[in-house]
Amino acid sequence: MDWSVGFFLPFSAAFALSVVLMPMARGAGWVDSPCVRKRHRGEVPLVGGVAIFLAIAAGTAFAGLWREYAVLLAFGAVLLACGLYDDVKPLSARFRFLAQGAAAVVAALVGGVVLHDVGNLVSTGVIALGVAAVPVTAFCFVGVMNAFNMSDGMDGLAGGLALVTLLSMSYLAVGIRHAEFLTLAAGAVAGFLLLNMRSPVLGRAKVFMGDAGSLMLGGILAWFLIDLSQGADRAFSPSVALWLFALPLMDTVSLMIRRIRKGRSPFSPGREHFHHILQRAGFSVGQSGSIMVGLATLLAIVGVVGSELLIPEPVLFFGFLGVFGVYLWGMSRAWRLVRYLRRQRHTARPVRFPASVQEEGHYEGIASYYDKAA
Template sequence: MIGLSFVLSASIIPVIIVLCKKFRIYDSQDERKIHKGNIPRLGGIGILIAFVVSCLLYFYLSPDTEIEHVMPLIISGSIIFIFALIDDFLNLRALFKLFFQVVAVLIVLFNGYRFEKLCDWVMPLWFSYIFTFFWMIGIINAYNLIDGLDGLCGGLSFLVIGSLGIIFYNSAQPTAGICFIMAAAIFGFLIYNKPKAKIFMGDGGSQLMGFMISALPLYYSTFNFEYNKILVMIVLVSIPMLDTIAAMWRRTREHRSFMSADSRHIHHKLIALGFSKVQTLIFLLSIQIFLCLAAGLGMFLKEDKGAILLVVIFVFMIAFYSSIHFIYYTVTKNNPVDIKTIQDDSSELKIKLKK
């Protein structure tokens, strides 16, 4: 079913590109995005269709699996996607979008999926539900915010979900199957989303990525993964998570809405420091590969040693983000970058500084 998921995604996306061009359904531009020209924006449809069809067939044809195992993901993921897709067309109010995110998350929680412990500490039931709720809402929106560069959100999601599939493989194969099917659907999309992108996943796709990444680790696995599960996930999602925390702090300090767009996300800062679009993508994906390897190593170490390693890696990521932030503001303090002046000649991004 992994191959089917990839083939479906890779086959559906070109059709979506043609339809988007025919009906002029292009991605809108704001301060968060740096592309030029008319780019189709409904790539998330291909990912969702490939995932749902392949998952249903996988569970229907596997005698040792129960389809109830995947239904909360399919139902909630579809809710997330559909209303984010509607927002792509109608520009819904933020509270309206948040309401349907909450509905989708509550479906997962009411089906018993939640974080239960942090290392040796077993969470009280009420705290477990509250923590899991805010975890899911936060990660859904974090991956939506990081989706501002060709291949970035899809690439990060592919690596994280693929890593979860490997982690689950020896202990919970049905869950591993879900991960690999989703990763294959994303990979089929990435063929058309790599620089220079022919299509974007849209808010529906990026929020679907965040939802899947927030929900998949809630399935039960081995004791070693359960012991360090929260730390593993914090490390795996540290790029979009820290970027979102920085954005929230920045907008609070500037008395702006959390939902307002700007051009100071991590990829914008790297571009302002002289990286091309492709170099920025490779750099951030390389860091994500390092994080995936570190999380995998943490799984194989003894529980407490694994926890120490994961905490050290997360501290490293905080230091990395702080360094990029400091260098960016040092370089641009007297020579601010206007993201709208970025020129794309298909080989590199040339940054023109305001004089």
Template sequence: MREYLVVFLVAAAVTYLLTVFAREIALRTNAVAAVRDRDVHAEPIPYLGGLALLGGLVAAYVVARELPFLSRSGELVFRDAGVVLVAGALICAVGVVDDIFELDALTKLGGQVLASGLLIYFGVRFYFFPTSGEGAQFSPEPQQLAILTVLVIVATVNAVNFVDGLDGLAAGVVGIGAASFFLFCYQLTVINDATRATTAALLSAALAGACAGFLVHNSHPARIFMGDSGSMLIGLVLSASTLTLTGQFEASELSTEQGTGPGFLPVILPVLLPIAILIVPFVDLLLAVVRRTRAGRSPFAPDKQHLHHRLLEIGHSHRRAVLLMWLWAALIGFGTVLASLFQGPLMWTSLSVMVLVTMVLTFVVPNAPAPAFLAEEDG
């Protein structure tokens, strides 16, 4: 655990420092978010935060290779993590070009599929699905698994891109998701008395750290946006980190807390977690597609009717809307992990309390005065 904490801190520190340089590069290349009708910021903000995020991830990877415990891990751990970072660099480069020159949606989709193909080529993909019976698994044809892998990655990348509409929103949601997945990976190895060194844990710890370091500059009022270079990068790393788990564990090696053999949720969670963590932006994405196509517009046509815009409309301040979205992400992400690993009245009671508190904060008190430290932004 201590070495993963080092990975988290290195990613956070390096991302924090590199964000200053990324902002300067953005200003010099005119990669700046102009003020548009659908935006909530009132002045142009630099893009290219993805460069800092990528630098933090790479720094964490390099340091992890030198740590006493992680450096002795299996060869697949750093090999797969390196493949994910290369694919991340590729999709980040596409995003950088978009941040500067504004690529069309089809070109960006091509870059996402290309990065997904790179992962598949080097073996970072889905390998099996659980079925009934202890240790039983179902492995479809490689072509079917490849298609599913691409769909999950592309959907996650675009969901993160959709949720990147308020200062600190995307970085916070993905950071919380990465932290919850790290908890899942680490606790799963503890329960099964397996090696603590996994690609999934390494990548999720680094991703959580990079998002934390970036949030210092990206929280409201933001001094820099991550842009497509950042949103596509962290979306790919989040989804790819879950994919690596099915390549390094067999269904028979995963068991529940009670040790009664392979549990369905622990095995299927790598498939579900990117969707579970990003269920809010996924729903937002689906609603946006339906809304726009019903109006006779392109599904990619921007508007100002996303969920975070609606939170602002019902009375939440900018910062409180972001905190609520983070709270929903934590509820779904950590709730899914807890439900997959633990059972019993305490777990269900905890989840029920979390749901109740989140619902009350979202719908019952939207017009209540914000605390002084949250209201200062609107003064």
């Protein structure tokens, strides 16, 4: 199938399905309502994930790839169903992890997507995982799914991040495997984004992907990040895979580390992600999303260029760790970052934070302080 058709067929299908499903979702009460953690206006239909999945499935069938990707689509359907239930009746964190872990094990054992090695990370040769391959694979699946799920906190952000990773993998996979499917998936996500990201035409999101969409897309991203980094004909190394999914990964891991340091559950809700910090600094939702997707694109380009130029894996791996270290250091001092960015943008008068707020990494104090002042 022609690449343009492979992109624009699911693109059109995802957009059309979202438009058709939106009034049905409102009538059924399948919507996301504003609350303390969710600052959007009005009730927004949660049909984006279903529209994306159906568009991918339709594109796969049209391209004659149904049998080749039957297990992947079944895997995505299970995650979609789990997320749909979670959207209507929130599941406990324990149950979600068990469901995701079970789906990941099935993907490994039935789909054959296994992280057999992590590449040549430290110049000692390829590090094989041996008997630990399936457990580590399940851990990576669950990690990517939850990192992506946690990035879905602002109009257009999760879809934009998914699009960056899908297009990067599709480019590197050309002539190897899976490039056509990745193009289909990218088209479906782009069609959804027309109704989800803010623009001069669209003042705010008309539809959300919900947990159904974020879990399903996170699972698909994990599937290909693992599969394409393995085998003799791998499209890229595991070190490159880190760069292709860098921003959601760094943001989630740094957030969990900061919460653990404070004696809190790493999975507790809050408004401490990078996009929250950007908004506290005075950037609009659209600007914050553009900054993050732009940053994710730059990081992915490093991975793509590194793969194309055959830069040694240890250089890419330790380079990623260095960038993550800088990111963690900056996020641990988020209150200073907020104050610096606000001063640079001249969006508010200089603020002197109370001593109780000026604890290292005490971003929730900053958030609460600004919320009370607003």
